[in-house]
Amino acid sequence: MLAINNLHASVGDKPIIKGLSLDLPDGEVHAIMGPNGSGKSTLSYVLAGRAGYEVTDGTATLDGRDLFTMDPHERAAAGLFLGLQYPVEIPGVSNLNFLRTALNAQRTSRGEDTVSAGDFMRTAREEAEAFDLSMDHMKRGVNVGFSGGEKKRNEMVQMALLQPKLALLDETDSGLDIDALRVVANGINRMRDPRRSFLLITHYQRLLDYVKPDRIHVLQDGRITRSGGPELAAELEREGYVGIAA
Amino acid sequence: MSLPVRLEELGFPKRHEDWRWSDLSAIQAALDASPRDAANDPAPDASPYLIPDHDGPLLIFVDGRFIDQGPTPGHVTTEAEAHAPERGPLGALAARHSAVRVTAQPGERVHLIHFARGGQAHLDLHYDCPAGEAIRVVETYVGGGDCWTNVAVTANVGMRGKVRRAVRVLQQGGVWTESVTGALETAAHYGSISMIANAASVRSEYALTLGDEADAHVDGTMVAGGKQVFDIVGRIRHEGVGGTSGQTWRTVAGDRAQASFAGRIEVARGAQQTDANEDVKALLLDRTATVNAKPELEIFADDVKCAHGATVGELDKNALFYLASRGIPSSEARNLLTEAFVADAFEAVENAELRDVLGADARAALGRVK
Ligand SMILES: Nc1ncnc2c1ncn2[C@@H]1O[C@H](COP(=O)(O)OP(=O)(O)O)[C@@H](O)[C@H]1O
Numbered sequence: 318m319l320a321i322n323n324l325h326a327s328v329g330d331k332p333i334i335k336g337l338s339l340d341l342p343d344g345e346v347h348a349i350m351g352p353n354g355s356g357k358s359t360l361s362y363v364l365a366g367r368a369g370y371e372v373t374d375g376t377a378t379l380d381g382r383d384l385f386t387m388d389p390h391e392r393a394a395a396g397l398f399l400g401l402q403y404p405v406e407i408p409g410v411s412n413l414n415f416l417r418t419a420l421n422a423q424r425t426s427r428g429e430d431t432v433s434a435g436d437f438m439r440t441a442r443e444e445a446e447a448f449d450l451s452m453d454h455m456k457r458g459v460n461v462g463f464s465g466g467e468k469k470r471n472e473m474v475q476m477a478l479l480q481p482k483l484a485l486l487d488e489t490d491s492g493l494d495i496d497a498l499r500v501v502a503n504g505i506n507r508m509r510d511p512r513r514s515f516l517l518i519t520h521y522q523r524l525l526d527y528v529k530p531d532r533i534h535v536l537q538d539g540r541i542t543r544s545g546g547p548e549l550a551a552e553l554e555r556e557g558y559v560g561i562a563a
Numbered sequence: 564m565s566l567p568v569r570l571e572e573l574g575f576p577k578r579h580e581d582w583r584w585s586d587l588s589a590i591q592a593a594l595d596a597s598p599r600d601a602a603n604d605p606a607p608d609a610s611p612y613l614i615p616d617h618d619g620p621l622l623i624f625v626d627g628r629f630i631d632q633g634p635t636p637g638h639v640t641t642e643a644e645a646h647a648p649e650r651g652p653l654g655a656l657a658a659r660h661s662a663v664r665v666t667a668q669p670g671e672r673v674h675l676i677h678f679a680r681g682g683q684a685h686l687d688l689h690y691d692c693p694a695g696e697a698i699r700v701v702e703t704y705v706g707g708g709d710c711w712t713n714v715a716v717t718a719n720v721g722m723r724g725k726v727r728r729a730v731r732v733l734q735q736g737g738v739w740t741e742s743v744t745g746a747l748e749t750a751a752h753y754g755s756i757s758m759i760a761n762a763a764s765v766r767s768e769y770a771l772t773l774g775d776e777a778d779a780h781v782d783g784t785m786v787a788g789g790k791q792v793f794d795i796v797g798r799i800r801h802e803g804v805g806g807t808s809g810q811t812w813r814t815v816a817g818d819r820a821q822a823s824f825a826g827r828i829e830v831a832r833g834a835q836q837t838d839a840n841e842d843v844k845a846l847l848l849d850r851t852a853t854v855n856a857k858p859e860l861e862i863f864a865d866d867v868k869c870a871h872g873a874t875v876g877e878l879d880k881n882a883l884f885y886l887a888s889r890g891i892p893s894s895e896a897r898n899l900l901t902e903a904f905v906a907d908a909f910e911a912v913e914n915a916e917l918r919d920v921l922g923a924d925a926r927a928a929l930g931r932v933k
Pocket residue numbers: 328329331333351352353354355356357358359360
């Protein structure tokens with residue numbers, strides 16, 4: 318699904334990702350854990366194609382397609398979804414309009430039919446409910462007046478509607494109380510599929526108690542310093558990042 | 564009275580602060596245009612400009628002349644040649660040269676559509692609203708070419724009366740000017756919303772005087788591209804106790820356009836508990852465009868709230884990335900954000916059909932400046 322090979326990336330002139338390789342097979346859930354400032358969000362932005370995040374070396378492919386030759390919206394249409402650590406507020410663009418525009422833009426770009434207004438509303442309503450957001454939230458400006466937790470759940474609604482092949486979820490668990498964390502975890506588990514993969518970027522073990530990852534990678538100073546099975550999370554919790562450095 | 568033929572005759576101040584951002588030189592082309600013989604002109608087609616479900620009188624004007632279209636236009640009266648007191652060069656010109664004086668009567672929604680086909684046109688509009696009544700008007704300005712449309716509006720609003728105006732400046736090219744003079748008695752309301760686009764040059768002046776607990780809102784959107792020059796010069800004067808006012812303007816400027824706003828709030832001695840607000844935001848699509856914003860406060864009372872904010876910015880890069888990351892191509896993302904930005908000024912419009920029409924006007928205008 319996702320193959321990253323010897324990735325180097327800079328912000329401004331500052332190298333942040335320094336030779337990162339990762340292989341995420343179809344249907345698997347991997348977690349990237351790492352201390353603050355280790356480059357987790359930078360990695361997600363580089364993969365999504367945010368301006369200002371410059372790839373200086375290495376490759377990344379999604380189902381064999383070179384991500385770095387695609388514009389951000391093309392990567393989304395190719396099946397990449399990035400759940401942002403800090404979702405953006407967009408006053409004046411309703412959540413529903415945003416979602417329908419996004420969904421139809423992706424479908425059009427893949428040569429598929431656009432979704433009918435009725436079908437869209439039905440799914441939007443269902444997914445909003447599944448993630449505990451009201452229709453009022455859906456009609457409001459994107460993330461405007463949402464609490465931190467509501468913003469994260471709104472990212473999940475978007476993921477559920479867009480049905481990506483690969484979901485990068487950047488600290489979707491932070492800022493959630495335990496009930497919201499369960500709602501989010503259920504959503505992820507419900508979407509697990511042999512043809513869909515997840516990369517969960519997280520700071521804490523908490524989310525991984527609810528979503529069992531196939532593998533865990535430790536990111537430190539722009540490199541993966543250790544990889545292992547799910548038991549690595551507990552070890553990290555005990556020993557901290559310093560103790561675990563290889 | 565013979566029409567002016569030279570720009571110099573119009574009496575526009577040369578070095579006046581209130582005129583420094585206006586460029587009305589394009590008026591000369593309209594003055595040069597020879598008077599047209601309209602006898603054989605086809606009747607104008609108003610259908611593209613109508614507002615769905617509008618059931619009040621529809622008044623059609625061509626080059627300042629009223630075109631009688633059958634049924635009596637409700638309670639609106641139109642009469643030849645009237646004179647309003649002097650009120651600045653634009654208002655005086657309109658009063659002197661308008662072919663008709665239009666007086667809207669309360670109780671109905673009026674839609675006035677003006678077609679400019681070349682040359683100068685002066686309109687003298689009177690919205691005299693008795694106590695407790697309401698006047699609602701939509702003014703739509705279309706047509707284009709070497710034209711100058713000059714509108715004077717007098718709004719006298721009695722106690723608890725309401726005047727609501729929506730102004731659509733959609734004239735393709737040419738000059739459009741207006742001067743609004745309003746007097747609001749106790750608890751009276753004046754609200755206007757303007758959608759300004761397309762014309763080569765625009766100057767909109769308003770001067771409103773508010774009595775006790777009166778409320779005035781003058782809001783609008785300017786969408787300027789090419790070399791368009793738009794200028795808003797507003798003055799809201801609070802003379803009574805407990806008055807409220809708002810001026811909300813959203814401007815989008817691209818290419819080499821210039822859009823300016825100068826809004827003055829005056830609070831007279833004794834006008835305590837005044838609450839006045841100015842909220843001016845501009846979006847620059849290109850670095851070559853110019854936006855000017857000048858709030859001015861003159862306050863002679865101590866227990867008042869006056870707030871003003873003016874920002875000039877570009878589209879939010881975080882929002883652009885967010886939209887792109889969801890699969891929305893950048894041109895579409897820019898459109899969404901720009902439309903959302905201008906729609907802000909229409910939020911206050913209660914009539915849903917009118918709000919939609921203004922939104923569609925804005926979308927069309929934005930499509931043209933990009
Ligand atoms: N836009 C930026 N400008 C400058 N430095 C940045 C920017 N984004 C990230 N960085 C730097 O890159 C490093 C990694 O940041 P980030 O990827 O946000 O880490 P994490 O998500 O793991 O906390 C930090 O040192 C941070 O200061």
